[in-house]
Amino acid sequence: xxxxxxxxxxxxxxxxxxxxxxxxxxxxxxxxxxxxxxxxxxxxxxxxxxxxxxxxxxxxxxxxxxxxxxxxxxxxxxxxxxxxxxxxxxxxxxxxxxxxxxxxxxxxxxxxxxxxxxxxxxxxxxxxxxxx
Numbered sequence: 001x002x003x004x005x006x007x008x009x010x011x012x013x014x015x016x017x018x019x020x021x022x023x024x025x026x027x028x029x030x031x032x033x034x035x036x037x038x039x040x041x042x043x044x045x046x047x048x049x050x051x052x053x054x055x056x057x058x059x060x061x062x063x064x065x066x067x068x069x070x071x072x073x074x075x076x077x078x079x080x081x082x083x084x085x086x087x088x089x090x091x092x093x094x095x096x097x098x099x100x101x102x103x104x105x106x107x108x109x110x111x112x113x114x115x116x117x118x119x120x121x122x123x124x125x126x127x128x129x130x131x132x
Contacts, residue, residue: 001027004037004067004091006084009047011076012040018073018120025128036063064090072109074102075120099123 005015015037022033039060046052064070070091072084085106091098092113099115101123109116117123 001031001069002034002036002067003069003071004064004087005035005040005071005073006037006087007073008076008084009039009042009044011073012042014075015040015073021124022128025124027127028129036066038063060087061090064096065094067096069097069099071099071101073120074100074105074109 005019007015019035019040022035026032037060039056042056043052047056064087070087072088074084085108088098088100088106088108092108097115098113099117100109101117101120103118104110104116108114117126
């Protein structure tokens with residue numbers, strides 16, 4: 001599985017930890033998750049620079065295209081700006097698998113085509129093999 005993890009920018013440390021944990025485990029179907037996103041490593045000091053933002057957006061779209069699954073981490077996202085919602089919509093339009101992990105913070109995350117796990121722990125328990 002090639003996945004792109006979306007969340008709010010302030011969750012970038014959580015995203016990095018989530019990805020690291022996923023890399024150490026195998027799914028119940030024997031797959032390993034490969035991640036395409038790098039936005040969580042962006043230079044927050046440059047985010048007010050228009051050209052840098054444009055470059056980041058183009059890169060993010062390319063990385064979304066490279067993935068077959070979008071995982072939205074919605075922890076701490078009750079009042080989230082539109083970035084991750086844009087990415088979820090992009091995934092939907094292109095027929096990519098969409099997984100929401102955490103609260104359903106948007107009406108579209110209640111659709112039947114969206115896989116939902118109420119917490120990161122429940123995602124790990126449901127998707128990955130138990131470790132001995």
